[in-house]
Amino acid sequence: MTSTDVRVLRVDAEDPAQDGVFRAWAVVYEDASRDALGEAHSSWGLEERRELLRSTERRRLAWAAIVGNTVVGAATLAMPLHDNLDTADVDLAVSPGHRRAGIGSRLLATAEAEAVRAGRSVITAETQWGMGREDDGGAFAASHGYAAAQTVRRNTLPLPADRDRLQAVLAGDGADGYRMRTCWDGIPQEWLEGRAELSRRMSTDVPLGDLRLEEEVWDADRVRSTYAQIAAMGRRVVDTFAVHRSTGELVGYTQVQVDRNGLAYQQDTLVVRGHRGHGLGLRLKAACTLAVMDELPGVSGIRTWNADDNLPMLAVNREVGYVQDAWLREWQKVL
Numbered sequence: 083m084t085s086t087d088v089r090v091l092r093v094d095a096e097d098p099a100q101d102g103v104f105r106a107w108a109v110v111y112e113d114a115s116r117d118a119l120g121e122a123h124s125s126w127g128l129e130e131r132r133e134l135l136r137s138t139e140r141r142r143l144a145w146a147a148i149v150g151n152t153v154v155g156a157a158t159l160a161m162p163l164h165d166n167l168d169t170a171d172v173d174l175a176v177s178p179g180h181r182r183a184g185i186g187s188r189l190l191a192t193a194e195a196e197a198v199r200a201g202r203s204v205i206t207a208e209t210q211w212g213m214g215r216e217d218d219g220g221a222f223a224a225s226h227g228y229a230a231a232q233t234v235r236r237n238t239l240p241l242p243a244d245r246d247r248l249q250a251v252l253a254g255d256g257a258d259g260y261r262m263r264t265c266w267d268g269i270p271q272e273w274l275e276g277r278a279e280l281s282r283r284m285s286t287d288v289p290l291g292d293l294r295l296e297e298e299v300w301d302a303d304r305v306r307s308t309y310a311q312i313a314a315m316g317r318r319v320v321d322t323f324a325v326h327r328s329t330g331e332l333v334g335y336t337q338v339q340v341d342r343n344g345l346a347y348q349q350d351t352l353v354v355r356g357h358r359g360h361g362l363g364l365r366l367k368a369a370c371t372l373a374v375m376d377e378l379p380g381v382s383g384i385r386t387w388n389a390d391d392n393l394p395m396l397a398v399n400r401e402v403g404y405v406q407d408a409w410l411r412e413w414q415k416v417l
């Protein structure tokens with residue numbers, strides 16, 4: 083087979099005539115992720131992918147690489163719509179049995195050309211690999227002009243975690259002027275603005291390595307629509323906030339989402355700069371973890387991704403009981 087035997091097709095997940103292609107396209111991602119990470123793979127589910135393609139957060143375009151009648155490659159280009167308007171992210175996968183035949187390169191060229199057409203000049207991509215394995219995707223990225231921009235550890239907390247230890251972290255909550263508040267599947271209307279402000283700060287307060295990302299633009303509507311999208315993806319979501327009691331201000335938050343398969347994903351965690359040094363990061367995590375254990379006892383673990391140089395977050399996670407089980411690397415190319 084040569085790369086000329088490959089057909090690249092734009093995938094429209096809303097087109098019933100393309101349902102088979104769309105499903106096969108999603109399977110390519112899952113197979114590639116399983117190949118890199120084993121059963122503890124990190125691929126989105128089919129319905130989650132369908133919903134992400136509808137997102138108002140990022141415009142997403144998808145392509146399938148087809149040999150004969152078989153979908154053997156998948157690419158998605160995601161372009162932020164609220165901020166970072168010169169960036170785009172490429173998510174690429176080729177079925178393990180069809181590699182080193184130029185298919186990944188064809189898909190990447192297609193996605194990059196579309197990014198250029200859309201005025202995007204900073205392209206990012208991610209690779210993931212299991213402990214003790216090689217970063218094969220990284221070798222591909224480097225050979226296509228991408229530079230490593232950040233190394234990230236994937237850490238997992240097996241559940242149920244040590245309940246007594248988590249409760250001990252929360253003993254005396256409120257006594258120092260901060261109280262943890264937890265809510266499921268959305269947040270009170272009066273917290274939307276405060277949550278938007280936290281998300282804005284989160285976008286630049288975390289270590290970004292060499293990634294060229296600008297501060298994100300957030301308002302209450304954007305926050306509301308992210309919760310609507312999480313619900314549409316069939317996920318449960320729990321947020322814990324650190325509330326400054328004397329002002330009522332939200333000064334920290336953490337979020338965990340649980341997918342249809344009962345796998346939990348740690349999302350953002352932030353304590354606003356002026357309120358650091360009070361153990362709020364650990365308390366947020368302890369409260370949120372207990373909430374997951376109480377509400378969804380079937381969840382077997384929570385996954386989180388932390389930059390290799392984010393020492394405070396890694397220390398909090400170690401304290402809660404997280405153990406590293408994979409690597410991720412962010413790659414970047416400036417066109």
Ligand SMILES: CC(C)(COP(=O)(O)OP(=O)(O)OC[C@H]1O[C@@H](n2cnc3c(N)ncnc32)[C@H](O)[C@@H]1OP(=O)(O)O)[C@@H](O)C(=O)NCCC(=O)NCCS
Binds near residue numbers: 175180208225
């Ligand atoms: C990365 C991936 C998409 C590459 O797909 P592919 O179809 O095998 O890529 P190509 O055949 O176009 O590779 C082109 C070049 O990239 C480099 N390359 C690709 N895979 C490599 C590997 N495992 N080791 C070293 N170099 C590699 C080589 O220079 C190769 O040219 P060559 O085969 O003539 O030596 C595929 O390995 C994959 O799906 N990996 C898992 C998902 C992933 O990491 N995606 C993110 C990519 S940024």
